Amino acid sequence: MPRATRPVSRLFKSIAFLKMKEYERQTQTFEERHQMPFLMFEKKIGALKKEDAAAWDDYLVWKGLEAAREKWRKRYEQL
Numbered sequence: 001m002p003r004a005t006r007p008v009s010r011l012f013k014s015i016a017f018l019k020m021k022e023y024e025r026q027t028q029t030f031e032e033r034h035q036m037p038f039l040m041f042e043k044k045i046g047a048l049k050k051e052d053a054a055a056w057d058d059y060l061v062w063k064g065l066e067a068a069r070e071k072w073r074k075r076y077e078q079l
Contacts, residue, residue, distance in 0.1 A: 009079060016076035023069035030062040038066050 034041050045059045
C-alpha cells in the first residue's frame with residue numbers, strides 16, 4: 001500500500017470504529033431500559049398476545065440501531 005493512503009485508511013478505520021461505538025452506546029440504552037439484550041427482546045415482542053405500540057416502537061428503533069452497529073463493525077474489520 002502506498003504511504004500516502006495509509007493515513008487516509010487509518011482515518012476511515014477510526015471513523016468506522018467511532019460510528020460502531022456510537023451505535024453500540026445507543027443500543028445499550030435500550031438494553032438498560034428493557035433489562036435484556038436485543039435478541040431476548042425480539043423474542044418477547046414476537047410472543048406478545050396483545051399489541052404494545054410503545055414496545056413495537058422501541059423494537060423497530062432498536063433493530064435499526066443493531067443493524068447499523070453491525071454494518072459499521074464489518075466495515076471496521078474490513079479496513
